[in-house]
Amino acid sequence: MKSLILADNQVATRLGIKFLAVESGKPASLIKEAENLHDLSAGLSDCPDAVVVIDYTLFDCTADQLWVLKECFPESVFILFSEALSEDFVRRMILGSVGFSLLLKDSDLSELLACMQSAEQGEQFVCAKVKGWLYSGEQHVSAGIPQLTATEKEILRSLALGKSTKEIAAERFLSVYTIMTHRKNIFRKLNVNNAQEAIRYALRAGIVNVAEYCI
Template sequence: AGMHGYISFIFSNAIITEAHDKKQLVAYLSESSDSIVVLDYTLFDINGIDEFLIIARRFPSVHWILFSNELSDNFMRRISAECNISMILKETSADEIHCALRCACHGERFICHQIANMLIQTPERRELSNNLTPTETDILRLIAKGMTVKEIASERISSIHTIVTHKKNIFRKLGINNVYEATKYALRAGLVEIVEYYI
């Protein structure tokens, strides 16, 4: 009821439809895929984050606002990489709820201050493969920061050939195939901060 009030107050002409389960939600989105979905993830019949992401990616023009108070640390970290999913908590201020709704209307993501602070202050740490050498770990960090092979070679005062060899070894050891996967690994391992990556 509170969210209805916020939406009606900000967008007087908004059409508000309620879905009571996953099947009904998917049916609504199939008819009107350019929507904003305000979802209490913990109260809905979605079987885990992977299923939620499948639904979210099925409707790429939908902007999601997850509105809950029991989102796990791991869940929030995974969702923070998705550009069309906003996150707010039930204790979030009215101003932030308004901002989240307005951002969604403009196709922008919004993360409330409490979640943003949690993401910045306690980055997820994934234990790096024991096979990575300190040099490879540092090169992985530089790759994740968006540096080219040439820039990494200059930074480390090495030859381009040496960096290319290290890069191939890193990809082979981690079982990854491209810079995107390397960046995701480095983010989850805490080699670069999420904020640093987006800047």
């Protein structure tokens, strides 16, 4: 039986998954928790074939770092358990390797249990909601990710470059008040409290390109 590593910053989520795993027959001794990338790497070093349940949007890591971990521990299985992921990110991870599965946080219990069982057997699992558009050939904007307008995305990109509200207002020939209103709308849609959190969220979720912008 494979070890289970829970890499999720939300305590309630970790406890819930741990409870379900134990109820499904996994010994509690095989369940570990990782609060950061160092812990996750150490856990995989001890259990190279572990099943990793990770909330990519909130966990402090990048897609490239996940790929490095997967290459270092090829027998490991990653379950991307999140509520907001861009389509580009999903396609890169899911179609790039069967070692990555995807389960949205609004998936029902049956899908969660099916995903855990598939991971235990080393098989890829994609929840029905994502599978519906992932293999349909249709273009979809996101998998549950908050939608920003074109203007909001541009302002978020400017924030990622370290520009102030006054600088953004001057560049766009808008008032400072208007930019502040856009900022508030961005924070509300992303459910964050400040610009730093918004930028980090947007970079991980694929709203802005990590190759073009820096914090």
